[in-house]
Amino acid sequence: MIAITHEPIDPFRFIESAKRPETGGIVTFIGTVRDDGIEALELDVCEEVALSDLRKIAEQASSDYHLNTVDIIHRVGRMQLTETIVVIVVGASHRQEGFAACSWILEQIKEFVPIWKKDICKNGESWHFTK
Amino acid sequence: MKVTIRCYARFRDAFGEEQEIDLPPGSTVRDAVITLAKTGPDAELLVDDAQNIRSYVMIMYHDERISPIDAGLITLADGDLIILFPPVSGG
Numbered sequence: 001m002i003a004i005t006h007e008p009i010d011p012f013r014f015i016e017s018a019k020r021p022e023t024g025g026i027v028t029f030i031g032t033v034r035d036d037g038i039e040a041l042e043l044d045v046c047e048e049v050a051l052s053d054l055r056k057i058a059e060q061a062s063s064d065y066h067l068n069t070v071d072i073i074h075r076v077g078r079m080q081l082t083e084t085i086v087v088i089v090v091g092a093s094h095r096q097e098g099f100a101a102c103s104w105i106l107e108q109i110k111e112f113v114p115i116w117k118k119d120i121c122k123n124g125e126s127w128h129f130t131k
Numbered sequence: 132m133k134v135t136i137r138c139y140a141r142f143r144d145a146f147g148e149e150q151e152i153d154l155p156p157g158s159t160v161r162d163a164v165i166t167l168a169k170t171g172p173d174a175e176l177l178v179d180d181a182q183n184i185r186s187y188v189m190i191m192y193h194d195e196r197i198s199p200i201d202a203g204l205i206t207l208a209d210g211d212l213i214i215l216f217p218p219v220s221g222g
Contacts, residue, residue: 114216
């Protein structure tokens with residue numbers, strides 16, 4: 001599944017559904033809200049473009065790393081500390097391709113998918129903005 | 132002619148979610164971004180002192196990403212939509 005959601009994500013559902021006879025390893029990345037002195041995190045998205053980008057990333061990863069399954073679920077909206085922001089689950093025949101694919105997918109998301117984090121603090125709010 | 136510029140995240144806070152701007156015929160995407168920049172106090176977020184679009188600005192035009200460097204080469208039509216993304220921070 002490739003999705004953007006406002007609801008909490010259950011990663012175990014996607015791990016379980018990634019099991020295949022031809023799959024020897026399921027690599028999962030779970031991104032969570034870290035306490036950098038914030039109270040909460042708010043994520044904005046251009047959903048139409050982001051969803052299209054995530055689908056293209058998944059297709060590319062499947063092809064380049066010979067994956068059997070790919071799931072990318074990104075949450076947007078307001079999240080509290082420790083809540084799950086993103087789940088990436090890849091099913092591969094061999095571990096090397098699974099680890100490499102999962103890492104590559106995350107870096108692609110961070111490079112160009114139109115999703116933005118805003119820190120919510122006691123004293124105000126500020127966008128993550130790295131020029 | 133009129134074109135619409137839609138902004139997200141940090142850019143939306145500075146320039147509003149969506150603005151319709153008037154431009155003379157033959158104007159480019161770069162002209163539109165410069166015009167938008169002048170509408171707010173944070174023009175330097177979008178353009179530098181030489182009125183070049185900042186390299187980190189992601190521009191969507193006709194469902195395609197275009198480089199800030201190429202923005203001066205693309206001529207707009209009446210009713211066009213330009214979307215501006217600040218640097219992303221998902222994942």
